[in-house]
Amino acid sequence: MHLKFLHFIWSARNRREEPEPEESCPVCGDRVSGYHYGLLTCESCKGFFKRSVQNNKHYTCVEMQSCPMNPLQRKRCPYCRFQKCLAVGMKREAVRADRMRGGRNKFGPLYRRDRQMKEQKVYHQTTTTPCRIKMETTQALQPTAPSDLHLMTGHTNVPLSSDPFHQCQVYPSGMGQLGAPMPLDCTMNTDRGLTPPSLPYAGLYRTFPGYPQEKREVPFSCSPAPENHPFHSPPNNLFTPLNQLVEAEQDESQLCAKVLASLQREQASRGKHDRLNTFSIMCKMADQTLFGLVEWARNSALFKELKVEDQMVLLQSCWSELLVLDHLCKCATVTGDASSDQCLSVILVQIEVSTILSQAGVTLSSLVSRTQDLVTKLRALQLDRHEFVCLKYLVLFNPDVKSVQSRRQVEQTQERVNRALMERTQQTHPGHSDKFGQLLLRLPEVRSISLQVEDYLYQRHLLGDLPCNSLLTEMLHTKHS
DNA sequence: AACTCAGGGCCATAG
DNA sequence: CTATGGCCCTGAGTT
Numbered sequence: 001m002h003l004k005f006l007h008f009i010w011s012a013r014n015r016r017e018e019p020e021p022e023e024s025c026p027v028c029g030d031r032v033s034g035y036h037y038g039l040l041t042c043e044s045c046k047g048f049f050k051r052s053v054q055n056n057k058h059y060t061c062v063e064m065q066s067c068p069m070n071p072l073q074r075k076r077c078p079y080c081r082f083q084k085c086l087a088v089g090m091k092r093e094a095v096r097a098d099r100m101r102g103g104r105n106k107f108g109p110l111y112r113r114d115r116q117m118k119e120q121k122v123y124h125q126t127t128t129t130p131c132r133i134k135m136e137t138t139q140a141l142q143p144t145a146p147s148d149l150h151l152m153t154g155h156t157n158v159p160l161s162s163d164p165f166h167q168c169q170v171y172p173s174g175m176g177q178l179g180a181p182m183p184l185d186c187t188m189n190t191d192r193g194l195t196p197p198s199l200p201y202a203g204l205y206r207t208f209p210g211y212p213q214e215k216r217e218v219p220f221s222c223s224p225a226p227e228n229h230p231f232h233s234p235p236n237n238l239f240t241p242l243n244q245l246v247e248a249e250q251d252e253s254q255l256c257a258k259v260l261a262s263l264q265r266e267q268a269s270r271g272k273h274d275r276l277n278t279f280s281i282m283c284k285m286a287d288q289t290l291f292g293l294v295e296w297a298r299n300s301a302l303f304k305e306l307k308v309e310d311q312m313v314l315l316q317s318c319w320s321e322l323l324v325l326d327h328l329c330k331c332a333t334v335t336g337d338a339s340s341d342q343c344l345s346v347i348l349v350q351i352e353v354s355t356i357l358s359q360a361g362v363t364l365s366s367l368v369s370r371t372q373d374l375v376t377k378l379r380a381l382q383l384d385r386h387e388f389v390c391l392k393y394l395v396l397f398n399p400d401v402k403s404v405q406s407r408r409q410v411e412q413t414q415e416r417v418n419r420a421l422m423e424r425t426q427q428t429h430p431g432h433s434d435k436f437g438q439l440l441l442r443l444p445e446v447r448s449i450s451l452q453v454e455d456y457l458y459q460r461h462l463l464g465d466l467p468c469n470s471l472l473t474e475m476l477h478t479k480h481s
Numbered sequence: 482a483a484c485t486c487a488g489g490g491c492c493a494t495a496g
Numbered sequence: 497c498t499a500t501g502g503c504c505c506t507g508a509g510t511t
Contacts, residue, residue, distance in 0.1 A: 035487065044501045050489075051499080075500070094488080101489045102507030111487085
């Protein structure tokens with residue numbers, strides 16, 4: 001079995017887990033190796049930027065100039081990668097025209113200043129109460145200015161405008177709303193040491209929950225010892241960690257909505273004969289969601305307790321169920337206020353139902369119909385986010401998956417989550433004695449739908465409709481190999 | 482003088 | 497073949 005992407009994801013994690021430095025590359029999120037061309041970046045983006053400038057590269061984007069930038073996908077689109085390098089503040093002028101080696105550049109004082117600010121930040125963190133962690137968790141999810149720009153330039157956050165080489169580049173419609181350069185001073189951004197890369201790919205980054213913000217999953221990462229584990233805690237404390245996790249996911253979903261809204265605007269701005277293929281959009285979003293789910297899982301302290309081999313096997317087994325569950329939850333927990341609760345899945349549903357269903361084949365019609373039925377049932381059960389998180393864990397920790405090595409461990413975790421879900425439903429819906437059982441009864445249908453989704457996707461894949469080099473495709477391949 | 486660390490080069494690897 | 501990215505070399509600035 002060959003899972004290149006998953007292996008990459010894991011190796012990327014292992015690289016990032018090295019103790020120092022903890023910061024992630026503002027371009028791709030990989031581990032930084034030091035200051036390069038104006039700010040802290042990873043080794044690969046350093047090399048990429050250097051080559052691009054030295055060789056005066058002219059790239060083009062075959063997509064919408066908003067390709068996701070992460071260690072897995074950064075190679076896909078050099079155009080978007082270079083744009084992001086410039087956007088976050090990498091300096092062309094720091095690449096030496098004479099190619100002289102060694103020595104120091106003129107940015108030394110700025111690097112020093114940046115370091116001092118980071119140190120202050122660390123000091124501040126270590127001298128504040130635990131309550132602050134949650135504030136930073138929330139704050140970290142807000143759009144912020146590019147990482148070092150306020151330090152490096154001090155006057156503009158639109159570094160591309162003065163670049164004749166890429167003058168005409170424009171970040172895609174919609175992305176601007178989320179990641180538009182905004183005036184920012186140092187006081188606003190003193191927390192940037194922990195903020196994720198934001199501009200203009202913030203939305204796409206946020207489609208990867210916990211990436212690279214994984215350190216912020218405070219509830220789990222703060223409980224290394226089993227006796228402190230959330231699921232070992234007394235019932236009253238049982239859901240505090242879940243609460244925090246859920247809050248983070250809610251933010252994430254709203255940001256997903258913005259990303260998708262931008263796709264919609266992109267769609268709307270195109271000519272009648274140049275419309276984006278809805279299926280392609282769905283695949284893209286599914287791919288992003290899948291990537292996010294993988295990140296979510298591997299950043300979870302519960303999941304980290306497992307052997308890496310077991311982690312891979314479990315994810316390979318349940319990825320489509322997680323996708324379906326994610327979609328269902330987003331539909332089922334959305335309220336009537338579309339402006340505030342519009343999310344990826346809801347918009348997808350709108351696209352699906354309004355434009356696809358009429359032309360859909362039997363399989364897709366059946367899928368949509370079954371999904372809608374299940375959403376209705378979950379809505380009737382008043383599924384909330386906490387319960388949804390539990391369901392996700394229940395799907396993930398499936399002890400029945402073949403070739404799981406630590407079966408007992410998976411089983412025990414599943415039992416713990418199961419109990420957590422039961423207690424949650426009893427706490428929040430004491431009058432609804434069977435909510436717990438009803439929720440569990442929905443999981444076989446989720447499984448069934450997910451298998452149908454896999455089949456459908458695989459058929460489309462054989463027809464060449466699926467984008468190559470996607471995690472989605474690779475997962476499909478793995479299951480069918 | 483010794484150390485630091487950012488820019489450049491090299492080269493195995495992937496596609 | 498080219499692009500990538502990890503690793504090492506270099507040398508101005510710092511201590």
